Amino acid sequence: MSMKPLEHDRRYGELDQVMRAYLGQPADDIPERRSRALDAYLRHTWHTRPSAIAEAERQLREYSRNPPGRIRQELGEFYSVPDTGKPQSDIGDWLMVLADHLKRSIEEGDVPEPSAPQTHWEWHARFPETAQLLGGWFSQDIVDEFPDHDAAVAGYADTANPQLVARLLGELYELLALPLDEGDYALAAAELGMEVGPPEPFSHGAWFQSLAATLSGRAWATAFSVRSQAQRVIKASAT
Numbered sequence: 001m002s003m004k005p006l007e008h009d010r011r012y013g014e015l016d017q018v019m020r021a022y023l024g025q026p027a028d029d030i031p032e033r034r035s036r037a038l039d040a041y042l043r044h045t046w047h048t049r050p051s052a053i054a055e056a057e058r059q060l061r062e063y064s065r066n067p068p069g070r071i072r073q074e075l076g077e078f079y080s081v082p083d084t085g086k087p088q089s090d091i092g093d094w095l096m097v098l099a100d101h102l103k104r105s106i107e108e109g110d111v112p113e114p115s116a117p118q119t120h121w122e123w124h125a126r127f128p129e130t131a132q133l134l135g136g137w138f139s140q141d142i143v144d145e146f147p148d149h150d151a152a153v154a155g156y157a158d159t160a161n162p163q164l165v166a167r168l169l170g171e172l173y174e175l176l177a178l179p180l181d182e183g184d185y186a187l188a189a190a191e192l193g194m195e196v197g198p199p200e201p202f203s204h205g206a207w208f209q210s211l212a213a214t215l216s217g218r219a220w221a222t223a224f225s226v227r228s229q230a231q232r233v234i235k236a237s238a239t
Contacts, residue, residue, distance in 0.1 A: 030097065
């Protein structure tokens with residue numbers, strides 16, 4: 001039987017986050033240099049969950065020293081390291097190199113410089129709600145579900161929890177604050193799951209600005225409506 005979620009997260013939860021950062025990226029770390037994938041993991045995790053880096057270091061080192069044995073593999077009670085292109089015999093040493101890099105980052109304050117996301121994993125880790133909108137509402141099926149982009153945005157805003165819409169707004173403003181050119185915005189849209197182009201006459205960057213303005217207006221309208229309704233309830237209860 002496979003591990004229960006709680007046991008998996010206790011043993012391998014942060015190890016799994018590190019491994020996910022390598023999807024589509026070369027596992028070319030060496031003792032003298034971190035890979036692009038590990039830089040992306042550190043850049044994002046230092047900003048959002050700095051204490052998780054020490055847990056990742058511990059789990060990587062523990063897995064390297066004590067890989068799952070035959071019985072645990074037969075029972076399915078183990079974490080399977082994704083294919084990195086490395087021979088199985090090299091995985092343990094590579095995980096130890098990663099652990100050493102994380103330890104050095106913590107002890108010496110060796111943190112990657114802030115930048116726009118550099119990998120697919122980092123785009124999704126940094127902008128999860130934007131990825132939910134673009135990947136879920138702007139796939140190639142949009143033409144079968146909505147007459148245009150505005151209708152898709154309205155469909156999202158009408159069904160999403162207002163707190164998620166607010167979180168999306170924060171992500172859009174952060175995206176727009178990055179020093180990106182139009183090519184970078186097109187890359188961002190593709191990495192975050194958008195399979196169609198922006199509506200005419202917008203570029204990707206201009207559409208992101210329009211999207212933020214539209215959702216901000218809807219959020220304010222919703223908040224005003226809720227506040228007005230609450231005031232009416234208070235007045236009715238007082239009379």
